[in-house]
Amino acid sequence: MPFFMGRTxxxxxLTKPIAALLAAWFYWGFYKKTYYSGQGSLATVTAxxxxxxxxGISLVWEVQVFDFFPELSQFSRAIFTGALPEESSKxxxxxxxxxxxxxxxxxxxxxxxxLTVGTSFGCIENIFYSxxxxxxxxxxxxxxxxxxxAFSGGILGFFLLRNYxxxxxxxxxxxxxxAFLGVILLHGIYNGLVADGEHGILFVPVLLGLSFIVLxxxxxxxxxxxxxxxxxxxxxxLDDYSMIQKYSRYDSWLRKxxxxxxxxxxxxxxxxxxxxxLIAILLFGIPIFCLNFYLFSPQLIPYYLISIDxxxxxxxxxEYPTWLGILFLLRGFLNPSxxxxxxxxxxxxxxxxxxxxxxxxxxxxxxxxxRGFYSPVTREPILGKVTEASxxxxxxxxxxxxxxxVWKNFRQEDPNHESGALYRFPNIPWTLIGWRWTVRIRQQxxxxxxxxxxxxxxxx
Numbered sequence: 371m372p373f374f375m376g377r378t379x380x381x382x383x384l385t386k387p388i389a390a391l392l393a394a395w396f397y398w399g400f401y402k403k404t405y406y407s408g409q410g411s412l413a414t415v416t417a418x419x420x421x422x423x424x425x426g427i428s429l430v431w432e433v434q435v436f437d438f439f440p441e442l443s444q445f446s447r448a449i450f451t452g453a454l455p456e457e458s459s460k461x462x463x464x465x466x467x468x469x470x471x472x473x474x475x476x477x478x479x480x481x482x483x484x485l486t487v488g489t490s491f492g493c494i495e496n497i498f499y500s501x502x503x504x505x506x507x508x509x510x511x512x513x514x515x516x517x518x519x520a521f522s523g524g525i526l527g528f529f530l531l532r533n534y535x536x537x538x539x540x541x542x543x544x545x546x547x548x549a550f551l552g553v554i555l556l557h558g559i560y561n562g563l564v565a566d567g568e569h570g571i572l573f574v575p576v577l578l579g580l581s582f583i584v585l586x587x588x589x590x591x592x593x594x595x596x597x598x599x600x601x602x603x604x605x606x607x608l609d610d611y612s613m614i615q616k617y618s619r620y621d622s623w624l625r626k627x628x629x630x631x632x633x634x635x636x637x638x639x640x641x642x643x644x645x646x647x648l649i650a651i652l653l654f655g656i657p658i659f660c661l662n663f664y665l666f667s668p669q670l671i672p673y674y675l676i677s678i679d680x681x682x683x684x685x686x687x688x689e690y691p692t693w694l695g696i697l698f699l700l701r702g703f704l705n706p707s708x709x710x711x712x713x714x715x716x717x718x719x720x721x722x723x724x725x726x727x728x729x730x731x732x733x734x735x736x737x738x739x740x741r742g743f744y745s746p747v748t749r750e751p752i753l754g755k756v757t758e759a760s761x762x763x764x765x766x767x768x769x770x771x772x773x774x775x776v777w778k779n780f781r782q783e784d785p786n787h788e789s790g791a792l793y794r795f796p797n798i799p800w801t802l803i804g805w806r807w808t809v810r811i812r813q814q815x816x817x818x819x820x821x822x823x824x825x826x827x828x829x830x
Contacts (some may be wrong), residue, residue: 384503386508390496393516398489401520404701406482417483420467421490421523424459428491431455445562453557456495460487460523461550464530472534474599476606477592481585484527485520492519506678506686511564513690514574518560521581522553528588535598537607537776540798541740556581571685575693582697586704594710610777610792613737615710617744617790620736623715636712640705646698653695664688718810723763724773724793725749735761740803742773742794751775751791759793759804763782764809768802771795 405587432451435442464484468475475483496512503511529549536542563570601611626633626636663671664683671683678686722735722745735743751757753775760769773793781787 377456386500386503386505386512387497390493390500390512390516391511393496393512394489394493397517398486400697400701401485401524403481406478413479414486416467417486420463421460421487422494424456424463424487424491425494427459427462428455431459444565445558448561448565449554449558452561453554455524456491456519457526457550457554457557460484460491460519461526461530463487464523464527468531468534472531473602475531476597477528477531477535477595478589480531481524481528481588481592485524487527487587488519488521488523489516492516494518500712504677506675510571510682510686510690513686513703514564514571515560516579517578517648518581521578521585522557524585525549525553525581525588528592529686535601535607536609537741537794539741539794542609552781553581569681571681572689574685575689578693579696582700586700586702590703590704590706590709593706604777606777610740612740613741613744613792614777614779617736617772619712620715620789621690626807637705637707639703642699642703646701650695650699653691653698656691660687717827718763718806718813720806723760723762724751725757734762738803738806740795740798742776742792744790744792746788746790748789749781750789751778753778756796763802763806766805768799768805771799772797 418508432455435455436452439446439450464487466481467483468480472480492515496508496516499511500508526549529546531541556577560574563573563577595608596611598608601607606614623633625631660683664680668680671680672678675683720738720743721732721737722743723730723732724745724747725731728798729749731747733745733747735745737744756772756774758769759771759773760767761771764766772795773794775791776794777792778789779791780789
């Protein structure tokens with residue numbers, strides 16, 4: 371008997387928006403229960419209504435683009451009437467919220483707010499499309515666009531809040547803009563694949579997998595980062611904290627190496643639980659079962675599932691269960707301790723001399739980037755007073771570079787405490803940074819060949 375025989379048209383129409391609501395509930399609940407136990411219901415309700423407002427902004431934007439540019443190519447339509455207005459509206463709402471309460475939030479709060487906004491946005495959009503699309507395309511859209519909106523919203527929430535909590539300097543917003551353009555490109559590719567309507571939909575799970583991996587990495591970064599309010603008690607910002615934390619992990623390696631202590635290896639991945647593995651196996655069994663129909667009895671597919679084509683069958687009953695199995699299997703698979711406690715081997719020793727001729731102090735520079743560096747020092751610097759730094763890296767000297775101490779770690783009552791200070795560059799020394807990365811990349815290439823092929827390159 372056909373699957374839909376005897377079912378009313380009303381039931382079919384109701385099933386489509388219900389599927390959109392269930393998809394939203396699943397992905398939002400999945401991430402909230404797995405990763406987040408922070409703010410109460412007020413933040414959630416605010417994010418849900420913010421997603422609704424973002425949907426309205428996006429619709430107005432899209433209508434205006436259609437009115438002014440009716441003859442757009444398929445790719446331009448995917449970007450300028452879909453990805454750009456939708457991601458921009460979510461970003462605008464998140465910026466409004468973070469401007470009001472951003473200093474009291476953690477990165478986990480920002481990621482959760484963005485994810486909830488994206489889930490709300492995707493749910494409203496899918497309900498809207500459910501009354502325009504046929505049954506199977508509507509289900510396919512509900513199951514794929516919802517996680518895309520949720521994941522992209524979480525990524526935007528993380529980077530937009532982070533942008534409020536880093537020290538303002540040249541190129542301080544570069545990573546935020548890169549993330550914003552990245553989610554627009556990802557969303558645009560998704561729109562193009564769905565609009566293709568044939569083989570394009572088969573590649574949608576690949577996009578979902580990429581966004582899932584990025585979000586997993588950001589979730590772990592949020593978990594191992596201290597709350598911003600706590601950092602501000604020491605006049606630190608998020609990027610300051612990351613530089614100091616990296617120095618601490620380098621310093622642990624130096625101390626253990628000098629004393630001959632063993633270094634405990636911390637695994638990158640967590641162990642899989644039995645329950646999670648069982649659910650994943652059951653989900654992986656669905657596409658295997660459906661594959662038998664596709665290979666040996668394809669004529670039965672349109673008989674039991676009326677009006678479905680083979681691409682939709684593959685996407686909905688083979689690829690999508692596989693995607694859900696991977697989601698259950700790999701959720702929380704990254705180990706936060708790997709990013710917080712793992713001891714780092716110093717990749718490149720950077721010599722630096724701080725101060726003028728009268729007050730020179732030779733030391734080492736750690737975590738060198740366009741933002742600045744951290745150095746162990748014995749002379750207590752004056753915060754905010756610009757000094758000179760001269761670097762010596764792999765045979766090249768860089769002298770007279772301006773550096774300003776913005777944070778110091780001194781304990782006058784503890785003579786055994788290793789003092790240090792965090793320095794920022796008022797002007798980015800591009801030549802120094804470029805040479806540092808050239809040497810680092812060259813070193814990594816040599817090490818890779820040594821490990822893989824046993825080829826020993828001559829060191830200068």
